[in-house]
Amino acid sequence: MSLSVRFAHRFENFALDVAFEAPPGVTALFGRSGSGKTTVVNAVAGLLRPDGGHIKFDETVLFDAGRKILVPVHKRRLGYVFQEGRLFPHLSVRQNLTYGRWFAPRGTATDFDRVVEMLGIGDLLGRQPARLSGGEKQRVAIGRALLANPRLLLMDEPLAALDEDRKAEILPYLERLGDEAGIPLLYVSHSIAEVARLATTLVLMENGQVIRSGPLVEMLSDPENVPALGVRSAGASLHARVAAQEEDGLTRLDASAGPLYLPHVDAPIGAQLSIRILAQDVILSRSRPEGLSALNVLPATVTALRLGDGPGAVIQLRAGEDLLLARITRRSAQALELAPGADCFAIIKSVAVAQSDVGGAF
Numbered sequence: 001m002s003l004s005v006r007f008a009h010r011f012e013n014f015a016l017d018v019a020f021e022a023p024p025g026v027t028a029l030f031g032r033s034g035s036g037k038t039t040v041v042n043a044v045a046g047l048l049r050p051d052g053g054h055i056k057f058d059e060t061v062l063f064d065a066g067r068k069i070l071v072p073v074h075k076r077r078l079g080y081v082f083q084e085g086r087l088f089p090h091l092s093v094r095q096n097l098t099y100g101r102w103f104a105p106r107g108t109a110t111d112f113d114r115v116v117e118m119l120g121i122g123d124l125l126g127r128q129p130a131r132l133s134g135g136e137k138q139r140v141a142i143g144r145a146l147l148a149n150p151r152l153l154l155m156d157e158p159l160a161a162l163d164e165d166r167k168a169e170i171l172p173y174l175e176r177l178g179d180e181a182g183i184p185l186l187y188v189s190h191s192i193a194e195v196a197r198l199a200t201t202l203v204l205m206e207n208g209q210v211i212r213s214g215p216l217v218e219m220l221s222d223p224e225n226v227p228a229l230g231v232r233s234a235g236a237s238l239h240a241r242v243a244a245q246e247e248d249g250l251t252r253l254d255a256s257a258g259p260l261y262l263p264h265v266d267a268p269i270g271a272q273l274s275i276r277i278l279a280q281d282v283i284l285s286r287s288r289p290e291g292l293s294a295l296n297v298l299p300a301t302v303t304a305l306r307l308g309d310g311p312g313a314v315i316q317l318r319a320g321e322d323l324l325l326a327r328i329t330r331r332s333a334q335a336l337e338l339a340p341g342a343d344c345f346a347i348i349k350s351v352a353v354a355q356s357d358v359g360g361a362f
């Protein structure tokens with residue numbers, strides 16, 4: 001089941017021309033403010049009639065300009081979660097959750113208990129929305145969207161209105177949703193950290209166009225995407241297993257290239273994690289460094305290199321089975337003679353890795 005989007009639309013001062021595929025899993029639409037992300041979501045939802053093109057869900061046509069097909073919003077069977085929960089204030093949480101069922105075809109409603117359990121909202125069922133925190137409201141809104149048994153979920157910056165603590169509270173639920181829902185989820189976000197945690201597919205938008213799209217791991221580790229992702233937030237994800245909780249408060253993880261020590265990670269021994277390492281937090285050395293305070297030194301091989309317009313360079317490295325990115329100066333890249341095939345060591349400072357960059361199972 002996948003969503004195929006290809007359309008063009010012209011507003012008075014802005015033109016869109018987009019094409020991408022969203023397979024099952026989480027497809028993140030990422031781009032600067034005003035790049036056209038919400039307009040794409042609105043077209044998929046049926047809130048905007050594009051000038052030309054088509055939007056299809058497998059063989060089901062939702063929109064086709066040539067064939068003059070425009071399925072109305074309420075017949076598209078979509079779940080839509082906005083920035084703020086937008087719950088019905090006069091209904092209890094339970095009533096809000098079951099409201100969506102009115103629109104679901106008979107007998108196919110997703111199991112209520114399973115959704116309530118997955119989102120951890122069992123204790124809230126009797127409450128009114130006014131007595132919920134922002135994070136709780138968002139979880140109920142997600143539950144309501146799921147219980148309408150949609151064939152596609154649309155989320156437009158669902159965490160944008162929440163503070164960092166509430167975001168951290170809700171992210172694990174969204175991670176589970178991506179794994180368990182089994183339907184495509186189109187997710188608009190400004191935050192690459194969020195995208196790296198949740199998405200399986202990444203669609204990069206710029207000025208009304210899709211500039212690149214593809215599987216998340218490949219997209220994040222491609223040096224060519226660094227300008228669009230932002231040099232400060234670019235970074236690749238490394239997969240590792242929790243090996244030990246050490247007495248000094250560090251957690252030892254086993255990555256395929258070697259051990260990695262991070263400040264305490266709250267996960268059980270054996271848990272498989274995905275850890276985003278920012279390109280700017282990786283230092284390179286041609287020989288194994290000695291007498292260095294950094295604990296994490298992974299042997300790596302240069303696989304690609306991108307010289308920027310300014311003094312910077314981005315190096316893609318293979319470290320075991322993972323790809324890493326390192327942002328260094330062009331001067332250092334030349335001095336170290338870094339070219340595809342060159343062996344080196346990637347040095348990662350333990351404390352540079354933020355807790356929010358440590359994601360759940362992969």
Ligand SMILES: Nc1ncnc2c1ncn2[C@@H]1O[C@H](COP(=O)(O)OP(=O)(O)OP(=O)(O)O)[C@@H](O)[C@H]1O
Nearest residue numbers: 011012013014031032033034035036037038039040
């Ligand atoms: N109904 C409309 N009429 C005219 N222009 C519009 C309309 N809707 C959107 N636009 C324009 O289209 C452009 C893209 O807007 P859109 O909201 O899709 O961007 P976005 O990437 O979602 O931005 P943000 O991250 O700030 O929400 C903007 O320049 C906006 O002004």
